[in-house]
Amino acid sequence: MKFAALIIAAAPLFMAACGNSSGRTPAEKPAPLEVAAFDADSAFSYVARQVAFGPRVPRSEAHSRCASWLESELKRHGADTVIRQEAVADNRQGGTIPVVNLLGRFNQASPKRILLLAHWDTRPVADNDPDPDKRDTPIDGANDGASGTGVLLEIARQLGNKTPAIGVDILLCDAEDSGSHDNDESWAIGTRYWTEHMPYDGGILPEYGILLDMVGGRGARFHREYFSQRNAAAIVDKIWGTAAAIGEADRFLNAIGGAVTDDHLPVNEAGIPCIDIIECYNRQTGSFNPTWHTTADNLDNIDPDALRSAGTTVINVIYNERP
Numbered sequence: 001m002k003f004a005a006l007i008i009a010a011a012p013l014f015m016a017a018c019g020n021s022s023g024r025t026p027a028e029k030p031a032p033l034e035v036a037a038f039d040a041d042s043a044f045s046y047v048a049r050q051v052a053f054g055p056r057v058p059r060s061e062a063h064s065r066c067a068s069w070l071e072s073e074l075k076r077h078g079a080d081t082v083i084r085q086e087a088v089a090d091n092r093q094g095g096t097i098p099v100v101n102l103l104g105r106f107n108q109a110s111p112k113r114i115l116l117l118a119h120w121d122t123r124p125v126a127d128n129d130p131d132p133d134k135r136d137t138p139i140d141g142a143n144d145g146a147s148g149t150g151v152l153l154e155i156a157r158q159l160g161n162k163t164p165a166i167g168v169d170i171l172l173c174d175a176e177d178s179g180s181h182d183n184d185e186s187w188a189i190g191t192r193y194w195t196e197h198m199p200y201d202g203g204i205l206p207e208y209g210i211l212l213d214m215v216g217g218r219g220a221r222f223h224r225e226y227f228s229q230r231n232a233a234a235i236v237d238k239i240w241g242t243a244a245a246i247g248e249a250d251r252f253l254n255a256i257g258g259a260v261t262d263d264h265l266p267v268n269e270a271g272i273p274c275i276d277i278i279e280c281y282n283r284q285t286g287s288f289n290p291t292w293h294t295t296a297d298n299l300d301n302i303d304p305d306a307l308r309s310a311g312t313t314v315i316n317v318i319y320n321e322r323p
């Protein structure tokens with residue numbers, strides 16, 4: 001994904017620390033729930049497993065093998081249906097890019113659904129690496145790609161153990177991170193393709209979507225991402241309200257963060273209000289985690305407690321929904 005620096009410069013970085021940043025009445029805070037606790041060790045192992053394939057760059061063998069594994073994991077965890085969506089898409093840079101999107105549908109019979117998504121592909125180049133000699137190296141993508149996907153695989157495992165009251169569609173989307181900084185349309189290619197081929201007959205879309213991206217950085221804190229707040233403030237209120245209710249306010253800060261070009265944008269355009277849980281205001285960089293698009297985006301720099309915070313918040317949101 002890409003950081004839209006021009007917009008962040010114009011946006012207030014921090015709202016009143018105790019206030020609600022949307023300026024509206026705070027969302028009703030759900031009571032903490034008795035749910036199966038999110039297993040951060042399991043999520044971490046899912047991150048490690050992805051990294052072990054090697055960089056999951058589209059057209060690589062590691063990418064192909066990881067896709068098969070992700071598909072089998074969604075099946076193993078008891079998704080009612082797993083849809084493997086393959087295509088060759090326009091990369092908006094004068095070429096093509098292969099896409100393998102995987103959708104696992106849990107409690108498929110429920111008319112009320114939500115969408116969870118994370119990109120699983122990794123960037124082919126470490127173009128932000130401080131060492132110029134490393135900038136052509138593909139990244140491990142432990143945080144950028146594997147962290148959100150790892151959290152969603154652990155959530156899938158939990159959904160298989162305990163059916164939620166609503167339907168949950170988990171989209172592991174491809175071809176997010178081969179974009180060019182010159183062209184906003186060149187990111188999120190897989191999700192863009194998915195929104196053009198969604199499996200929602202009768203026009204009943206998921207009520208909302210939650211994207212998880214870069215949720216495993218050391219010391220990661222999650223600000224209200226700018227576009228999420230602009231396009232889907234009520235959903236941001238719901239997720240951040242849940243985080244506060246379960247004691248995660250130290251990581252889910254009630255303040256506006258940067259503006260990020262990411263998979264939530266095409267989902268919003270398709271009519272599903274969608275937010276991005278992402279580290280988008282790092283104290284050191286003013287934008288993403290320092291490992292972003294560098295060779296340091298590896299397993300050593302994953303913070304299991306950040307995975308836990310993101311995962312436990314989302315799983316509480318899921319089990320707190322009623323049909």
Ligand SMILES: [Zn+2]
Pocket residue numbers: 001002123144177293
């Ligand atoms: Zn990226």
